[in-house]
Amino acid sequence: MIEVSHYTKRYGRHEAVSDLSFTVQPGAVFGLLGSNGAGKTTTIRALVGLTRPTAGTVRVQGYDVWAQPVKAKAAFGYIPDRPYLYGKLTGRELLRFVGQLYRVERADAEIDRWLDFFRLTESGNELLETYSHGMRQKVAIISALLPDPPVLIVDEPMVGLDPHAARQVRELFRGHADRGRTVLLTTHSLPLAEAVCDRIVVLDHGKVLGEGSMDDLRAQTGTAAGGVHGDSLERIFFRLIEEEQQEEQRRREAAVPV
Numbered sequence: 575m576i577e578v579s580h581y582t583k584r585y586g587r588h589e590a591v592s593d594l595s596f597t598v599q600p601g602a603v604f605g606l607l608g609s610n611g612a613g614k615t616t617t618i619r620a621l622v623g624l625t626r627p628t629a630g631t632v633r634v635q636g637y638d639v640w641a642q643p644v645k646a647k648a649a650f651g652y653i654p655d656r657p658y659l660y661g662k663l664t665g666r667e668l669l670r671f672v673g674q675l676y677r678v679e680r681a682d683a684e685i686d687r688w689l690d691f692f693r694l695t696e697s698g699n700e701l702l703e704t705y706s707h708g709m710r711q712k713v714a715i716i717s718a719l720l721p722d723p724p725v726l727i728v729d730e731p732m733v734g735l736d737p738h739a740a741r742q743v744r745e746l747f748r749g750h751a752d753r754g755r756t757v758l759l760t761t762h763s764l765p766l767a768e769a770v771c772d773r774i775v776v777l778d779h780g781k782v783l784g785e786g787s788m789d790d791l792r793a794q795t796g797t798a799a800g801g802v803h804g805d806s807l808e809r810i811f812f813r814l815i816e817e818e819q820q821e822e823q824r825r826r827e828a829a830v831p832v
């Protein structure tokens with residue numbers, strides 16, 4: 575379970591995220607969406623303990639990530655958008671290291687299974703510095719999933735993955751949640767979010783524009799009608815952004831003396 579309560583992050587005078595609250599229950603995939611600079615990575619960095627909230631709290635499996643970092647970090651797997659992997663280790667060596675760190679049982683067999691799943695068996699004994707971007711991304715995904723964590727936190731998972739791997743990863747996230755675990759992901763891929771997320775929050779300039787299931791968002795944006803399955807997330811997303819821009823324009827006009 576993930577609980578974000580009144581999370582605010584300021585960099586100097588710039589407020590990157592303002593008073594953000596949401597909860598992700600076990601069994602759910604939660605999508606954090608928004609334009610460039612909306613505050614998604616800033617939120618993820620708080621969730622994984624890489625940055626201290628200016629205000630508010632962030633909890634994973636009941637542990638305050640900043641106050642109880644070891645307990646919180648034992649409870650989640652993290653797939654960053656730009657994973658750092660030790661180039662002088664082989665893929666298999668890195669995964670063994672992760673397995674030991676998290677005390678994974680029968681780690682070698684699990685690692686073989688994962689390497690086979692991602693078609694990496696042959697390159698498993700090569701140095702990571704020789705891996706392509708997509709291969710590195712796959713190793714980062716295996717590292718996060720190897721301990722079978724109760725919570726999975728993912729920043730832009732699909733960058734660099736081929737279509738086959740992208741589908742595998744989508745199914746992995748869904749399957750992880752369906753086994754009672756919690757998944758939170760950020761993505762610019764609206765079709766991905768629509769396909770796997772139970773609930774979505776749309777951020778812009780650090781503020782929440784919309785939150786809920788696809789049906790909630792359709793109702794909020796008045797886009798419920800149309801199409802066999804109602805409006806797509808893409809249309810809802812642009813509607814929310816447009817509404818915010820119009821609101822911003824009205825605020826600016828109201829502030830300018832004539």
Ligand SMILES: Nc1ncnc2c1ncn2[C@@H]1O[C@H](COP(=O)(O)OP(=O)(O)OP(=O)(O)O)[C@@H](O)[C@H]1O
Nearest residue numbers: 585588589590608609610611612613614615616617
């Ligand atoms: N270390 C930092 N110092 C100062 N400002 C920062 C820092 N990190 C992020 N910001 C600012 O915070 C805001 C939110 O950035 P963030 O990286 O969270 O956006 P994002 O939603 O992840 O964007 P993108 O989709 O482009 O990755 C931006 O205005 C950014 O310039």
